[in-house]
Amino acid sequence: xxxxxxxxxxxxxxxxxxxxxxxxxxxxxxxxxxxxxxxxxxxxxxxxxxxxxxxxxxxxxxxxxxxxxxxxxxxxxxxxxxxxxxxxxxxxxxxxxxxxxxxxxxxxxxxxxxxxxxxxxxxxxxxxxxxxxxxxxxxxxxxxxxxxxxxxxxxxxx
Amino acid sequence: xxxxxxxxxxxxxxxxxxxxxxxxxxxxxxxxxxxxxxxxxxxxxxxxxxxxxxxxxxxxxxxxxxxxxxxxxxxxxxxxxxxxxxxxxxxxxxxxxxxxxxxxxxxxxxxxxxxxxxxxxxxxxxxxxxxxxxxxxxxxxxxxxxxxxxxxxxxxxxxxxxxxxxxxxxxxxxxxxxxxxxxxxxxxxxxxxxxxxxxxxxxxxxxxxxxxxxxxxxxxxxxxxxxxxxxxxxxxxxxxxxxxxxxxxxxxxxxxxxxxxxxxxxxxxxxxxxxxxxxxxxxxxxxxxxxxxxxxxxxxxxxxxxxxxxxxxxxxxxxxxxxxxxxxxxxxxxxxxxxxxxxxxxxxxxxxxxxxxxxxxxxxxxxxxxxxxxxxxxxxxxxxxxxxxxxxxxxxxxxxxxxxxxxxxxxxxxxxxxxxxxxxxxxxxxxxxxxxxxxxxxxxxxxxxxxxxxxxxxxxxxxxxxxxxxxxxxxxxxxxxxxxxxxxxxxxxxxxxxxxxxxxxxxxxxxxxxxxxxxxxxxxxxxxxxxxxxxxxxxxxxxxxxxxxxxxxxxxxxxxxxxxxxxxxxxxxxxxxxxxxx
Numbered sequence: 001x002x003x004x005x006x007x008x009x010x011x012x013x014x015x016x017x018x019x020x021x022x023x024x025x026x027x028x029x030x031x032x033x034x035x036x037x038x039x040x041x042x043x044x045x046x047x048x049x050x051x052x053x054x055x056x057x058x059x060x061x062x063x064x065x066x067x068x069x070x071x072x073x074x075x076x077x078x079x080x081x082x083x084x085x086x087x088x089x090x091x092x093x094x095x096x097x098x099x100x101x102x103x104x105x106x107x108x109x110x111x112x113x114x115x116x117x118x119x120x121x122x123x124x125x126x127x128x129x130x131x132x133x134x135x136x137x138x139x140x141x142x143x144x145x146x147x148x149x150x151x152x153x154x155x156x157x158x
Numbered sequence: 159x160x161x162x163x164x165x166x167x168x169x170x171x172x173x174x175x176x177x178x179x180x181x182x183x184x185x186x187x188x189x190x191x192x193x194x195x196x197x198x199x200x201x202x203x204x205x206x207x208x209x210x211x212x213x214x215x216x217x218x219x220x221x222x223x224x225x226x227x228x229x230x231x232x233x234x235x236x237x238x239x240x241x242x243x244x245x246x247x248x249x250x251x252x253x254x255x256x257x258x259x260x261x262x263x264x265x266x267x268x269x270x271x272x273x274x275x276x277x278x279x280x281x282x283x284x285x286x287x288x289x290x291x292x293x294x295x296x297x298x299x300x301x302x303x304x305x306x307x308x309x310x311x312x313x314x315x316x317x318x319x320x321x322x323x324x325x326x327x328x329x330x331x332x333x334x335x336x337x338x339x340x341x342x343x344x345x346x347x348x349x350x351x352x353x354x355x356x357x358x359x360x361x362x363x364x365x366x367x368x369x370x371x372x373x374x375x376x377x378x379x380x381x382x383x384x385x386x387x388x389x390x391x392x393x394x395x396x397x398x399x400x401x402x403x404x405x406x407x408x409x410x411x412x413x414x415x416x417x418x419x420x421x422x423x424x425x426x427x428x429x430x431x432x433x434x435x436x437x438x439x440x441x442x443x444x445x446x447x448x449x450x451x452x453x454x455x456x457x458x459x460x461x462x463x464x465x466x467x468x469x470x471x472x473x474x475x476x477x478x479x480x481x482x483x484x485x486x487x488x489x490x491x492x493x494x495x496x497x498x499x500x501x502x503x504x505x506x507x508x509x510x511x512x513x514x515x516x517x518x519x520x521x522x523x524x525x526x527x528x529x530x531x532x533x534x535x536x537x538x539x540x541x542x543x544x545x546x547x548x549x550x551x552x553x554x555x556x557x558x559x560x561x562x563x564x565x566x567x568x569x570x571x572x573x574x575x576x577x578x579x580x581x582x583x584x585x586x587x588x589x590x591x592x593x594x595x596x597x598x599x600x601x602x603x604x605x606x607x608x609x610x611x612x613x614x615x616x617x618x619x620x621x622x623x624x625x626x627x628x629x630x631x632x633x634x635x636x637x638x639x640x641x642x643x644x645x646x647x648x649x650x651x652x653x654x655x656x657x658x659x660x661x662x663x664x665x666x667x668x669x670x671x672x673x674x675x676x677x678x679x680x681x682x683x684x685x686x687x688x689x690x691x692x693x694x695x696x697x698x699x700x701x702x703x704x705x706x707x708x709x710x711x712x713x714x715x716x717x718x719x720x721x722x723x724x725x726x727x728x729x730x731x732x733x734x735x736x737x738x739x740x
Contacts, residue, residue: 021280
């Protein structure tokens, strides 16, 4: 089962390496990992999506906690948290179908951020299922390149 | 006060109370060793960095203090790696300090550059690469704090040469500042009460103790728990000495080469009270058949150990000493309201196993390794500090040298590092200068770190090395005999001639060498070794194909013990060994 862990860490060199190494060494798979600074410059937040059973999740959390630079770990419940991911997709277009692609991007509240004669780059944010739907719709036109940020998430309310 | 980085490092070490350190200098460590030269800290120059790490580890095990080792960058640091991993696996407090190339050269593949913090990341509790001289005092303080608190372990500090040459204003914090590090010391009250109830209600309880009891100094509390409730105690290799082995309630070691009574008791018990132990595969045997009838109380300071291998029904995270003290109180409080079942049947059963299945060996022909260990025990009256190498020598030492006190048995448990015992014995001797220190060794293990004999001679550490010399990598040979049709692939250390001549080797180093081939000469040799005030190498030419028994084949359940005298070797079925692994 997929779990989204929100991990507050000290913003120090090598922390990402420690976390990545821990997952590799203990045989846990990282589905996605996004990291950036928070409102406090000395603290970073990692959003880690892992696909593990309940027992292994317990191990992941406990082992993560043993890292000296890890301050707090929470397992985000999808019902009481919000999650977003950003995708940049470079789509093959020509004069004929360009407007079609732009229309699809509009439906997904996407932005066109680059246009050339043979391709456009669309930026879309959303949850995993929205982005999947977006990708599926654009596939027939030809996706030249695609990049996703990985999920970032926060618990709702206070 | 303005200091150089190197001087600040030395001052910080002094403030931590460091009295001794083990290491070898090198190019980028020149400033540090130069600063150390004026310090009262005793410097032990080993002959290999691995020896320095093991010596620091041995020192830490017998004294309970943080062991310190030092090495230069690159090969110096990589040579420390085995020793660091060893103390990590056995939760031994250690601070390792390595030199690093100058910060502007890091990442350029400079001469003697290695990514030491990267290499050691999976085998340390924490590590640091210091880039600013101003951080030195804080980092050293944090490193020692992390190494000795919570579940102890090694911490590495990597120090670039320009940082140790740089200058700083020295100041020391009152307390280390570690936001993400707060070990749980006090156990949960409700959980402790649940454990107390389970103990009172149990018909056939067993206490299973590991190295955590020794680390936390909980032997008295443990004794109180066992005696107060008449519970049998079995221990791991790391837990040896936590509970007196001559005690009526002691069942000896459990697991792969444990006693029959320990393993049978685990199979039949209705309650395991695990204290500072981690249910290692050498202990559990086949996991699915481990302690099938037991409720498991697991007391450990590391929450990640709870339910890692065996599910704990009543987990208690906390320091063993604190938790056991509270547990004893809770039992006392609750004993009036909880009715305890009659445990006489269980006691009779276990004591009967204990009587029926003592550790035995065929005393028949030739010089038996077990006999040598027994004699060392007799002559030293069980009062020596015993270090071991790894393999058969280690298991025989564990089986036949009974320990009554903690911090007297020094052995590489988790990592199983051959070559550990001898340098560790030097560290142990330096930590306990008045004690008699033995290293029970094998000829294979000893040859892995024997250059430290020069260290032992020059530092005046009169350790007594007893090599149980069978000419083989004995434990591997035993497995080949049992599970690989006696094909001794690459395990025979001797051919037409015996090499090395250990007696001549000892003498070449300036130590004393004694060779023993006759069982009747064993005692005299041990006495002679003890009387000599220098390091002694005893070369006991023991039976080459003697095996360690009883044995639970890898992957077999604990009740399936093979090969002691009741079951001659021919009866062993190799096919019983599922998933063989080394």
